[in-house]
Amino acid sequence: MNKMFLILQREFLSRVKKKSFLLTTILVPLIFPLLIGGIVYLISKEESNAKIKTVEVLDESGSFNMDSLSKYKFTPVTGDIEQAKTAFKESDDFALLYIPSYDIEDPQGFTLYSKSNTHFSIINDLEDKIRESIKEKKLEAYQVDPQILEKLKTKVSLKSLNISEDVEEESNGMLSLAIGYGTGFLIYIFMFAYGGQVMQGVIEEKSNKIVEVVVSTVKPFHLMMGKILGVAAVGLFQVLIWIVLMGTIYLTVTSILGLEMPQADQISQASEMAAQSSQGAKFMQTMASIPIAQIIFTFIFFFLGGYLLYGSLFAAVGSAVDTPAEAQQFMMPIMLPLIIGIVGMNSVVSNPDGAVSFWLSIIPFTSPIIMMGRIGFGVPWWELVLSMVLLIAGFIGTVWLSGRIYRVGILMHGVKVNYKTLAKWFMMKN
Secondary structure (H helix, E strand, O other), X not given: OHHHHHHHHHHHHHHHOOHHHHHHHHHHHHHHHHHHHHHHHHHHHHHHOOOOEEXXXXXXXXXXXXXXXXXXXXXXXXXXXXXHHHHHHHOOOOEEEEEOOOEOOEOOOOEEEEOOOOOHXXXXXXXXXXXXXXXXXXXXXXXXXXXXXXXXXXXXXXXXXXXXXXXXXXXXXXXXXXXXXXXXXXXXXXXXXXXXXXXXXXXXXXXXXXXXXXXXXXXXXXXXXXXXXXXXXHHHHHHHHHHHHHHHHHHHHHHHOOOOHHHHHHXXXXXXXXXXXXXXXXXXXXXXXXXXXXXXXXHXXXXXXXHXXXXXXXXXXXXXXXXXXXXXXXXXXXXXXXXXXXXXXXXXXXXXXXXXXXXXXXXXXXXHHHHHHHHOOOOOHHHHHHHHHHHHXXXXXXXXXXXXXXXXXXXXXXOOOOHHHHHHHHHOOO
16 A cells, blocks of 8 residues: 555656646636637627628518518518529528418428528528418407407516425526536546546556556555555645636736725625525525535545546556557447437436436446536435445446556557457556
8 A cells, every 4th residue: 555655656756746737727717717708709799799680581471571670671672482582592682581481370381592502500590480470360360359469478487495304495497407417517627637647647658668666565456546546636736726726827817806895795795685686585595505515525526536547547448558549449349338328317307206317327337427417416325325335336346447447558558459358468467
């Protein structure tokens, strides 16, 4: 254990002293907010400066409402459809909308002509406009007073509560979904990024012959575990620095922009007033119903469990090859469960208690991602315990399996490795 700790310490110190680590750790908190802010600014700027699109309308029914929308200007044209298409091709207008004479019981034949592929949002806008026009025509045909129809519209707000024993809590489906997606995706990124670092580190040491010196004093298994835990410590240390830096930058920026103490006090008072309003109180009630402690504990457990499971597999692949290019042939079996986990989040969104969500949150290769997606919706304790036990068994099994490959592969050079070779190394006796 002492030698494994020395390997962990060496791996940690050698990585945090690299210029690339320092640059990444410092630049990410600076560049990431700038990128997000820049994208939001450009999108808002583009929307405000967007040019109004002119849509020619050939309306043979005479029922289309020609009131223009904020993004579209409707211009009527006459003649038959062939003449309209010829004129449209020679114009600079955005599109030609053809509305034939139609039966209001079965409206058919509406066509939009454009000079390039049309975005689905534009089609949806025009469909809504046509639907509204047909509705007005039906009201007129059925002699329905629009004011009576408007009065028939009733807004209903359905309050959703979760009942457990003597406690009733406000349902928090959307917030649970956001937390589940965020934490699940964070675990996916961590396992992918830092697992790749483990593999890259093993390949570099193997090619530099350093590992031959190290294994003369340290067991290959201890070397592998020290490397995996060392990279995990680097990742956690980096995330901690990012949180501190981003918090410092936020406080500095708000201070520079003039949010001094008196204004901060005003904001605090305004926040208190907002909390007293109905929406503010509802939000605070929803936040209070979120099991924060359970989510943090579960996140840390599946975060570490998933990384250990996949980190050992990445280490085994790194020990079996001499270059990153050779490692590509073994990456798909490792990446496939991670991809299934991300895709499986859609099942959690639609049915968090369904069979697909259940099994994906129980199987160790996908449970670190899927269980985080389900946890906010309320998971029975026995399912959570079963998933944790299986994840522990899973990473013990993969560490044992990877260790048997690692102990042989780490000393092999110039060998063309395939799955048959890996199986042979796995079966070799000590």
